[in-house]
Each structure stands twice: as structure tokens, then as C-alpha cells.
Amino acid sequence: MAREQWGTKLGFMLAAMGSAVGLGNIWRFSFVAGNNGGGAFLLLYLGCVFLIGIPLLLTEVSIGRKAKSDVVGSYQKLAPKTPWFFTGFFGIFSAFLILSFYAVVAGWSLYYFFHYITGDFFQAPGEGGFGAVFGGFISQGWQPLFWTALFMAMVIFIVVSGVKRGIETANKIFMPLLALLLIVLAVFSLSLDGAMEGLKFLFQPDWSAFSKPSIYVQALGELFSLSLGMGALLTYGSYLSDDKKLPGAAIGIGLMDTFFAVISGLVIFPAVFAFSIDPSSGPPLVFITLPTIFEQMPLGGIVGLIFFFALSLAALSSAISILEVPTAYFMRLFNWTRKKSSITVGSIMFFLGIFVSLGFGVWSGVTPIGDRNILDSMDYIASNILLPLGGLSMALFVGWYFRKSTALKAVDLKDDLFGGVWYGIVKFIVPVVILIIFVSSL
Ligand code: TRP
Numbered sequence: 001m002a003r004e005q006w007g008t009k010l011g012f013m014l015a016a017m018g019s020a021v022g023l024g025n026i027w028r029f030s031f032v033a034g035n036n037g038g039g040a041f042l043l044l045y046l047g048c049v050f051l052i053g054i055p056l057l058l059t060e061v062s063i064g065r066k067a068k069s070d071v072v073g074s075y076q077k078l079a080p081k082t083p084w085f086f087t088g089f090f091g092i093f094s095a096f097l098i099l100s101f102y103a104v105v106a107g108w109s110l111y112y113f114f115h116y117i118t119g120d121f122f123q124a125p126g127e128g129g130f131g132a133v134f135g136g137f138i139s140q141g142w143q144p145l146f147w148t149a150l151f152m153a154m155v156i157f158i159v160v161s162g163v164k165r166g167i168e169t170a171n172k173i174f175m176p177l178l179a180l181l182l183i184v185l186a187v188f189s190l191s192l193d194g195a196m197e198g199l200k201f202l203f204q205p206d207w208s209a210f211s212k213p214s215i216y217v218q219a220l221g222e223l224f225s226l227s228l229g230m231g232a233l234l235t236y237g238s239y240l241s242d243d244k245k246l247p248g249a250a251i252g253i254g255l256m257d258t259f260f261a262v263i264s265g266l267v268i269f270p271a272v273f274a275f276s277i278d279p280s281s282g283p284p285l286v287f288i289t290l291p292t293i294f295e296q297m298p299l300g301g302i303v304g305l306i307f308f309f310a311l312s313l314a315a316l317s318s319a320i321s322i323l324e325v326p327t328a329y330f331m332r333l334f335n336w337t338r339k340k341s342s343i344t345v346g347s348i349m350f351f352l353g354i355f356v357s358l359g360f361g362v363w364s365g366v367t368p369i370g371d372r373n374i375l376d377s378m379d380y381i382a383s384n385i386l387l388p389l390g391g392l393s394m395a396l397f398v399g400w401y402f403r404k405s406t407a408l409k410a411v412d413l414k415d416d417l418f419g420g421v422w423y424g425i426v427k428f429i430v431p432v433v434i435l436i437i438f439v440s441s442l
Contacts, residue, residue: 003068004163009244011168012236013252016061018171018317019232020257021178023105024225026311030265031281034201036218037209042202042262044210045219049254052433053223055425056391058250059398060228062410064237065246070328071231074238079401087393088329091231094386095325096345098230100352101375102322103155106315107147107357108138108287113308121291122301130291134284139361148353151312155319156346159327160339163239167320174317179260181310186266188303194276198269201279202262213440220437224383226257229391232321235328245412260314267307271297286311323349384441392434399427 006012033041067074072088079085115121124130138144158166189195209215227233240246268290272279275293279285290307294300323346330341359366359374368377398407404423405415413419 003239005239005241006168006244007164008168009240009249011164011172012240012244013249014175015167015171015317015321016227016233016236016249016253017256017260018175019227019236019321020225020253020318021175021260022225022227022314022318023102023109023311025257025261026264026268026314027282027286028225029222029261030202030268031279031285032218032222033261033265034269034279035281036212036215037206038201039203039205040207040209041215041219043205044215045222046258048219048223049226049258051425052220052430053226053228054250054254055422056223056228056395056430057226057233057254058246058411058422059426059430060231060233060391060394061237061240061246061250063394063398064234065240065242065244066410068238070238070332071234071325072329073332074234075397079397082401084393084397084401087390087397088231090386090390090393091229091234092326092329094230094382094390095232095322096349096352097378097382097386099155099319099322099349101356101378102315102319103148103152103349103353104144104356104375105283106151106312106319107144107149108134108283109308109311109315110151111137111144111147112287112291113305113312116301116305116308119301121304122295124291124295130288130295131284133291134287138357139364141358141361144357144360145354148357149350151316151319152346152350152353154316155323156342158316158320159323159342159346162338163324167324170320171317174313178310178313178317179263181306181313182260182263182267185303185306185310186263188299189267189270189274192270192274192297194274195270197273198271199266201273202265202269217437217440220433221383221441224387224391226254227318227321229387229389229394230322230382231325231390234394235325236321238328247412247418384438388434388438388441392431392438395426395430395434399423399431 063074067077069077071091072085075085075088112121124133158170271293275296277289277293280289291304294304323342326345327342330336330345331338356375364373366374368374369380372380407423408415408419413422
């Protein structure tokens with residue numbers, strides 16, 4: 001059977017943006033920015049996107065497009081009888097870990113969305129406000145698992161429908177819709193009295209932040225939320241034909257990811273400051289602080305409904321790219337159909353997700369790594385170890401295993417200034433920088 005392909009280059013770009021833009025952009029980026037020098041951090045991050053993110057993105061997509069195979073198969077094809085294919089196993093492993101916890105958090109988002117549809121959450125139900133609602137919900141056994149299962153079922157359904165008919169079609173609808181919803185929310189949030197404080201938190205540059213080493217580590221770490229290092233972009237690249245040029249697409253994807261991160265900040269922080277609430281990071285911000293604010297603002301119920309719809313869309317478009325990584329691998333390895341492969345992989349991930357979910361309830365005392373609960377431990381192994389190693393290995397592969405002319409041809413660049421800069425970055429700068437993040441995060 002012929003290998004599947006994207007219908008259009010735009011379809012590929014939207015799918016890759018869908019992969020990159022996820023829960024990470026909405027609940028992490030703007031907070032990290034605000035706490036690490038605001039506008040100064042944004043500038044630094046943009047520098048990192050151009051210097052490291054986009055070159056690495058281009059590298060990862062090009063490996064897939066050249067080999068036209070999955071994460072493991074691509075290395076076996078391009079470098080037969082060498083151990084480079086281990087890079088692919090880092091990717092497969094990260095995909096299993098990441099989607100197992102991602103689906104649990106996405107399930108929470110669906111639960112909130114559902115309760116905004118019914119109107120239950122227009123006001124915090126019961127004593128203790130949304131803190132009690134959230135804490136009570138995630139610590140239960142079956143309830144959160146039902147929503148995780150529902151989310152996984154949607155992800156599997158899209159992946160089963162195929163690259164063009166499923167993944168591409170879904171992203172062509174989701175991404176423009178997500179942009180529209182977030183822009184509407186941002187305009188509304190900026191119109192609140194006191195919104196200026198939020199803008200200050202996000203944008204006012206604190207240049208002294210540049211003197212703290214942690215800001216660089218944070219900015220570089222944030223890069224991996226571009227979906228780099230896991231093989232999602234490699235696998236998506238493998239469905240591209242050779243006549244589709246890569247550099248423009250890579251720049252577009254990198255810039256749009258940053259755009260979505262900033263616009264999420266414009267939704268969240270003006271509202272947080274307008275209601276004089278101390279911003280916190282991570283799940284409590286999204287599932288406790290924001291609903292509490294929505295409760296107090298005019299039209300807050302509708303705002304909450306749109307917000308959790310947008311959050312669920314962002315999670316879904318990322319999740320399908322993560323499921324596709326092992327799905328494509330098992331299809332080739334065992335000669336399985338797309339249906340059999342994605343249902344099997346998705347079910348295993350759901351099974352792992354049960355542990356993650358129970359880690360907030362009966363197993364909240366289980367802390368595999370340091371004082372991290374099950375979710376944080378899995379995130380730590382994936383984000384701090386496997387993804388950096390995967391990214392490092394990809395850069396070394398293209399920079400050192402390929403000849404320069406092969407590498408340039410793979411990414412559609414010539415041996416001119418532009419091509420030379422990209423090559424130098426991938427060969428020297430990316431490996432050094434990733435090693436620095438890696439060592440400093442351990
Ligand atoms: N890009 C998505 C996000 O930012 C998914 C993702 C990619 C991810 N790499 C990750 C999520 C590492 C958590 C950790 O949400």
C-alpha cells in the first residue's frame with residue numbers, strides 16, 4: 001500500500017502547529033514569561049525560537065521527509081546497521097509517557113467544558129469554591145478516568161481516520177477555530193478594568209533578569225514544548241512529498257507557536273490582574289483561579305465555556321500528533337492496519353493514564369522521583385531526559401552523520417549564507433545548548 005500523504009502543504013503546517021500548540025502554551029508559557037522578566041523573557045525566548053527552535057524543527061521534519069518512514073524506521077533506512085535508530089526509541093518512549101499524563105489533564109478540561117455547557121459551573125457549586133471542586137474531582141477514582149477515556153477515544157478516532165482524512169481535516173478546523181476563540185477571549189480580557197496590570201506583568205521588560213542563569217535554562221526548556229525531540233514532527237514530515245519546501249514552513253510553525261503562547265497570556269493575565277488575584281502556575285491557575293475569575297466577571301459563564309473549549313481543542317490537536325508516533329511505528333513493524341495499531345497504542349496509554357489519575361487520589365502518596373507525584377515524575381523523565389536526548393541525537397545525526405551537502409539538500413537549503421548558518425547551528429550550537437540544559441536540569 002502506498003504511504004499516506006498530506007493533501008496540501010498548508011494542511012501539514014496546520015497539523016504541525018496543532019502539535020506544537022498545546023496545554024503547555026496555555027498554562028505554562030505566559031506564567032514563566034511573567035515571572036522571568038516579562039518582555040525581556042519574551043525577547044530572549046523569541047531569540048531562542050529563531051536560533052535553536054526553528055533550525056531544530058527544520059532538522060526533525062527533514063529526517064522524516066527524506067526517509068518517508070516512522071521515527072525508528074527513518075534512522076534504520078538512512079543509517080542502516082548503525083545504532084542511530086535508538087533516537088527513535090527515545091521518541092516512542094516519550095510519546096507513551098507524555099500522552100498518558102496529557103490525556104488525564106485533557107480529560108479534566110473536557111469535564112470543565114461539559115459543566116460550562118450545562119451551566120453548572122457558571123457559579124462554583126458548593127462550599128470551598130473551585131478549589132474544592134477541582135480537588136474533589138481529581139481525587140476520585142472513576143469520574144476523571146471516564147473523561148480521560150472519552151478524550152483518548154476522540155484522539156484514536158481522528159488518528160484511525162487517516163493522515164489526510166483524519167489528522168489534516170481535524171487540524172484544518174481546529175487551528176483557525178482555536179485562533180479565533182483565543183482572540184475573542186483576549187479582546188474581552190483586555191477590555192476589563194485593570195487589564196493594564198496584566199499587560200505589565202507579561203510585557204514590562206525587567207532587563208536585570210538577564211543576569212540570572214535560570215532564565216536561559218527556562219527559555220531553552222520551553223523550546224521543547226514546540227513538540228521537538230519526540231518524533232511527532234518527524235512522523236508528520238514523513239507524509240510530505242519532496243516538492244514541498246521546508247524552511248518557510250518551519251519558520252511559520254515556530255512563529256505561530258509563539259503567537260499562540262502570547263495570545264494565551266493576553267487572555268489570562270489581564271483577567272487575573274483585573275480581579276487582583278495572585279497568579280499561580282500550572283493546573284491550579286487553569287482549573288481553580290480562572291474559573292473563580294470567570295464567576296465574578298460579566299458573561300463569565302460564556303467566557304469559561306469558550307476557554308475550556310479552546311483548551312480542549314489545543315490538547316486534542318497535540319494529542320493526535322503524539323499518538324501518531326507509535327501508531328506509525330507499529331503499523332510498519334507488525335504490518336498492522338492503522339485501526340489496529342492506534343487502538344492498541346491508545347489503549348496502552350489509557351492504561352498508563354489510570355496510574356497517573358489515581359496519583360491524585362488513592363495513590364497521592366506515591367512519589368517515584370523525588371517528591372514528584374506520578375504525573376510530575378512521568379513529565380520529568382520525558383521532558384527533562386528523553387526529549388533533550390532525542391533532540392540532541394537528531395541534531396548530531398544530521399550535523400555529523402550526513403555529509404554537509406546531504407544535510408543541506410534534505411532541508412531545501414543551498415550552500416550559501418543561510419544554509420551555512422543553519423548547518424553551523426545544527427552541528428555545533430544545538431548540541432552544546434542541549435547539553436547545557438540537560439546537565440543543568442538534572
Ligand atoms: N506541544 C504540546 C504542548 O506544548 C505537546 C508537547 C510536546 C508536550 N512536548 C511536550 C507536553 C512535553 C508536555 C511535555 O502542550
